Amino acid sequence: MIELHHVRKVFPGRRGGPDVVALDGVDLAVPAGDFAGVVGPSGSGKSTLIRLVNLLERPTSGSVAVDGRVLTDLPADQVRQARSSIGMVFQHFELMDSRTAAENVEHPLELAGVGRAERRRRSAELLDLVGLAERAGARPRQLSGGQKQRVAIARALAARPQVLLCDEATSALDQASTTGVLQLLRRVRDELGLTVLLITHEMAVVKAVCDSAVLLEAGRVVDGGRLDDVLTRDDSPLAAALLPAPVADDRVAGTLLRVTVTEAAPEADVLRVLVGQLGLAVEVAGGSVETVAGGRHGRLLLRITDGDLSGLDTALTQLRAEGSKVERVAA
């Protein structure tokens, strides 16, 4: 598990300029076995945040603990040991061009002084796990982006870490490779019981793999929680970022309704009342519904094109009382 406590990181200003506050009092707790995401625009401090977890960057103040060990209290040689049990995957892979795929996977074991036979055995096992057993002898330049990232994931897992850090791991990949790498990350988490912390600027990545997420803006956590909770909150900025609200087009006539779809409040409830009870003609004007974290979530914009609107407001009040999230858009 990963725990950041009141972490601040200030970079001294360049050429006498003002200091840059990259992280401003961040608290973060990722429970063991969780797949957690950190999202935010560029410059929000997320890269700094993930590099603090294995102390590639030292916090200016605050503490960092991984698996119950407070890394910020450890002397340098123990930090180094702790790092070897925290795997890390990078946006640009950072494989060694002078090594084959198998030798890259062996690299962390070599650093830890593991014998050659054991290294060979382990790298073969890991390349098999990531589906690249037949490319063991290939050099990085002979591999595609997605294959490189698979090798990098195998390397990150070589020393049997409990924690895996992913720094924009799919941002340099095309759509198909991204999907493959995300499925692999999810699978190794499930099979090896890892705790994963992933940072990304792509909301689709969070929706595809994360159990929980936090939204970082200007060095502060502005929102966060388990995705299935977050997506049911109307006022959540993280939910709004994950499932952007459809924009109403006022050039088309008709009464518009906003519906927030959740597992507990499906759009069917609303439609049953509008169409079935009030006899209104309703069409979908915009929005989307997706399966995120195992449940249906979405935001819809409905347009009433025809019918008697006199009973509408009473019906909407009744629907809200029964748990549906529906609102009339002011004309």
Add this chain to the structure above:
Amino acid sequence: MSDWSRIAPQLADATGETLYMVAVSAVLTVLLGIPLGVLLTVTAPDGLAPRPWTNRVLGLVVNLGRSLPFIILLVLVAPVTRGLVGTTIGSTAAIVPLTIGAVPFLARLVETSLREVSHGKVEAALAMGARRRQVVRTVLLPEALPSLVAGVTVTVVALISYSAMAGAIGGGGLGDFAIRFGYQQFRTDITLLTVVLLLVVVQALQFGGDTWARRLARR
């Protein structure tokens, strides 16, 4: 060249002396220049083990060695040469100024090569729990190897040029030969022959070095 039979053995000796001086000083230069280049890189303010003062002092020494005309350096290090070799005359004695002249040159080239290794790779190794010396041994040097080979080639070629000058103060070799037989006896043909020989040696070295570097880079 009617006197070819008189000159040929001397030319062979001179070639042998040049190769001896260059080979020994090249080995010493690699042994000293690569560690110095590594030190320059890792002690830099943005390096693995920042030591700003050590870095400044090393940089100053290297710049001094590089800015000094070689002919001046030859004279300046004469006491050092006498202390190490016992004499300042002969091919073995010439190895001392040659090495002292080439080490700073190679060190700067090594520094440039190592700086070109992306910081991300260094960081990846640190994230694996690498010690700093492990980063140098398993990341910086192997990743920069093609570029290091190119740097060593350039340095050895420079050593050949320096060795001709070293000959002027009693080191022997092809440079000395060209001066004594070609220049002082007004035998332009002998001077030209020496130049051709030097060119062949330099070309062979450059070709060998380039091929090796390219093969490494294509891995």
